[in-house]
Amino acid sequence: MQLAQKAAKEKYALVIGYGGDGTLNALLNGTMYAQGKGAVADIPGGTFNVWAKAIEMPDDPVKAALTLVDSEPRSLDLGHIEATSLTSANNSKDVWQPAPNGKKSKKSKESTKTRHYFLLNVGIGLDAAIMAHISKPLKYRVGPLAFDLAAAKEFPRQRPFPVELQQTDDKGNVTAHWRGDVWEAYVSKVPLFAGAVNIEPGSRADDGLLYVTLITANSPLKTIGQAVSLLTQHKPDRNVTTYFRGTHFSLRIPASIDIHVDGSAVKPEELLSKAEQRALQQTNDPEQMLVDYHFDARPKALHVAVPRTYAGPLFEKTSQKGNTSPQEQLLLAEQQPANAPQQSHPQSEEQPPILQKAAYNIEVIGSIAPQGKQPTTIVAGKFKKQDTDEVQVLAVRVNKRTQVLNKAGEHVPSARLLALQEGQTILAEGKKTKRGVIKATRVRLAD
Incomplete structure (x- = not known):
């Protein structure tokens, strides 16, 4: 509760609690006491989380975090x-x-x-x-x-x-x-x-x-x-x-x-x-x-941040923004103009591009394309360090400047990333931040 008050006073736009209903309650009480104007969000944990289940948040914390990337603030009583x-x-x-x-x-x-x-x-x-x-x-x-x-x-x-x-x-x-x-x-x-x-x-x-x-x-x-x-x-x-x-x-x-x-x-x-x-x-x-x-x-x-795709009976008023399912996201993303940057300079099969910067072999957990002015795709996955076998969860950020390649080295639309299944692998090249985000300059599909 004290942490939530501090975050609200410092005017954070989004404060996320990871736990059960008690954690979420402490978060909203702290925010109210500090008269915070930002949104609160919930990643399910603890013994049980009634609210997270009601708004159809995934149980897996990484998938829940991905869902929050494409959530919207809803005014609640x-x-x-x-x-x-x-x-x-x-x-x-x-x-x-x-x-x-x-x-x-x-x-x-x-x-x-x-x-x-x-x-x-x-x-x-x-x-x-x-x-x-x-x-x-x-x-x-x-x-x-x-x-x-x-x-x-x-x-x-x-x-x-x-x-x-x-x-x-x-x-x-x-x-x-x-x-x-x-x-x-x-x-x-x-x-x-x-x-x-x-x-x-x-x-x-x-x-x-x-x-x-x-x-x-x-x-x-x-x-x-x-x-x-x-x-x-x-x-x-x-x-x-x-x-x-x-x-x-x-x-x-x-x-x-x-x-x-x-x-x-x-x-x-x-x-x-x-x-x-x-x-x-x-x-x-x-x-x-x-x-x-x-x-x-x-x-x-x-x-409170609610998944944009939620269309259940919990609210009297419908969302002001259109809800899109993952399938609709893929369809919309595939309708990109043919001259999108990643498709403008196709490489030949005989000379596939060589990954020269730091590359990360990522086992996919999920992907999402949040709505916004700048088209962006986020892929979350696991990365195992070769020297220690430590497994990290990383996020791969793909934008209009990122090259997306298939296994043969050919350029493909970034929408292909939304069709990735859990357990598939990708090779992501780019700089990794301290918070575990790879700002990808190039992504290659393994399958």
């Missing part, structure tokens, strides 16, 4: 969470005064070390308890299976808890009120949770709304039915689920209930004022203390 008060269950009123909509409460100072903003959802209850008690060493060793093991351990300990909800409009008028017992409460910005569960199919990342899902506590039979629905159909059973949607919500829940923000556990003390933190620490029964959480939708709060 964020959710914001704030703890506005702490009260005793014995002294709480039937109706409480929510925080001013869209603004921080006057008595609380927002800490720039706490996760107040979310891109995916805030979970309250069972799944947050699992997140809070999951074994990190086990998570890094067995991945998502650690979540299932923690769920099997935590589920018998969990009990329904009381929730009181108020929904307000932009003027602070109460438009909905609900009270009851739930197993789980979600405040979501996008429909997916845990990569598969579709919490609210109608939600979009740019619709300016928050979606509240309350999985209500009913009979044991209905509770089992809800679990089956989540596991088999990847969505809540609507018969035992209550839904709300809007821009401002307040939820009052016991201080003992766990919460998570985009998959990262957050304790109530992290969101409360220092005086309320001390009061909570001094109480003997956290279940009798109630925390008022206030949620706001922050429309168009952040620019």
Whole structure:
């Protein structure tokens, strides 16, 4: 989070996080605290990355980086969470005064070390308890299976808890009120949770709304039915689920209930004022203390890099720029003028050009031709040093000044590079920068 704040203050145009949903959340929080105007981007890593999967980013980090080369910034909404008060269950009123909509409460100072903003959802209850008690060493060793093991351990300990909800409009008028017992409460910005569960199919990342899902506590039979629905159909059973949607919500829940923000556990003390933190620490029964959480939708709060080819249902508004598939990229590139520089002086087969500068034998991982004023092709691949057998990942930059040759030494369009398959090899000649980019003057296809 601190690194993201520093990058935003230094006005970087693009800041990339490599990790899971928690890493991306820290990145966007740091950017928001620094009031950064650049875009944030995501390379999937960690145990799981729901957002990267949702926008169809490749799992392989090199292929994901290639995809980011041809991405575009999209304006996304964020959710914001704030703890506005702490009260005793014995002294709480039937109706409480929510925080001013869209603004921080006057008595609380927002800490720039706490996760107040979310891109995916805030979970309250069972799944947050699992997140809070999951074994990190086990998570890094067995991945998502650690979540299932923690769920099997935590589920018998969990009990329904009381929730009181108020929904307000932009003027602070109460438009909905609900009270009851739930197993789980979600405040979501996008429909997916845990990569598969579709919490609210109608939600979009740019619709300016928050979606509240309350999985209500009913009979044991209905509770089992809800679990089956989540596991088999990847969505809540609507018969035992209550839904709300809007821009401002307040939820009052016991201080003992766990919460998570985009998959990262957050304790109530992290969101409360220092005086309320001390009061909570001094109480003997956290279940009798109630925390008022206030949620706001922050429309168009952040620019996030999204693959140009993405055309899924995550956004309400379509991309302003045309999406092109890799096949369309190849077709467009092949339509270059016949007098392109690399084709203007063909060499004879009897005298193939000799590679005289430093040459790198590259095993191809992937290639892409990002849209832009200057036609450029990027080929990413592996290079093994002969003296040490060390394998590096390098990027080969091909522009209009680069000669592209086939195996026989004949000039061919640079569009041929887009047809390369993973595992094929090329010989790239040119200067390699410290960042592993070969500014190619000549590229020769091996096949």
